Amino acid sequence: MSLNIENLYKTYGKKNVLNDISVNFQAEKIYGLLGNNGAGKSTLLNIINNRIFDTKGKITLDGRLVTENEKSLNNIHLMSEDDLYPSKLKIKSLFHLMEGFYGDFDWKLANEMLSEFELEPTKRMSKLSTGYRSIAKLIIALCVPCEYIFLDEPVLGLDANHRELFY
Incomplete structure (x- = not known):
């Protein structure tokens, strides 16, 4: 099972918080997300979990969009x-x-x-x-x-x- 983030953007007003983020997470692996305070780490995690919405981009789990997809969201x-x-x-x-x-x-x-x-x-x-x-x-x-x-x-x-x- 693969979680893919493609060309993800998030803006608040005129402020760019996430800019063209693409990453692929594999199941049963441990990853670390490092960055300064305010770099957008929590924002990215909240978007992946559908707590907030991206401005542009795509998040898929095994090829299915995560947004508004209960089966995918129940795996995150x-x-x-x-x-x-x-x-x-x-x-x-x-x-x-x-x-x-x-x-x-x-x-x-x-x-x-x-x-x-x-x-x-x-x-x-x-x-x-x-x-x-x-x-x-x-x-x-x-x-x-x-x-x-x-x-x-x-x-x-x-x-x-x-x-x-x-x-």
């Missing part, structure tokens, strides 16, 4: 610093929600990670520190059955011990 997951989950939801309920959305969830891994990170599954997202919210979102990202997992600022708020555990 973006973990970001954005708090997109209901804040009153308990962690375990959130995991069930993701299982329903993606059709599966790796409960064994999720429970192992909850234990390793000492994260209580009955806590509400709104009651978690920034670091523990990041951990909950990381667990989701690693437990959904997606071919492509994108992590944007995955260690935001994690202390040194939790960063080491994540790595």
Whole structure:
């Protein structure tokens, strides 16, 4: 399964954020996206995940356009610093929600990670520190059955011990 980005542009008003980006991602490989603050990394990831729209270009997964394509989008997951989950939801309920959305969830891994990170599954997202919210979102990202997992600022708020555990 191949994720292709061809001639992608994104502008906000007169400001060019992404200019003619083309890249090919292969499944089961790890990539790093490096750049200065404001270079457009998060913008690119949000476009790939259909959270925002490009100005021009094409993103395909196995030759099918990703935009407005539920089957393709269900193979892509973006973990970001954005708090997109209901804040009153308990962690375990959130995991069930993701299982329903993606059709599966790796409960064994999720429970192992909850234990390793000492994260209580009955806590509400709104009651978690920034670091523990990041951990909950990381667990989701690693437990959904997606071919492509994108992590944007995955260690935001994690202390040194939790960063080491994540790595």
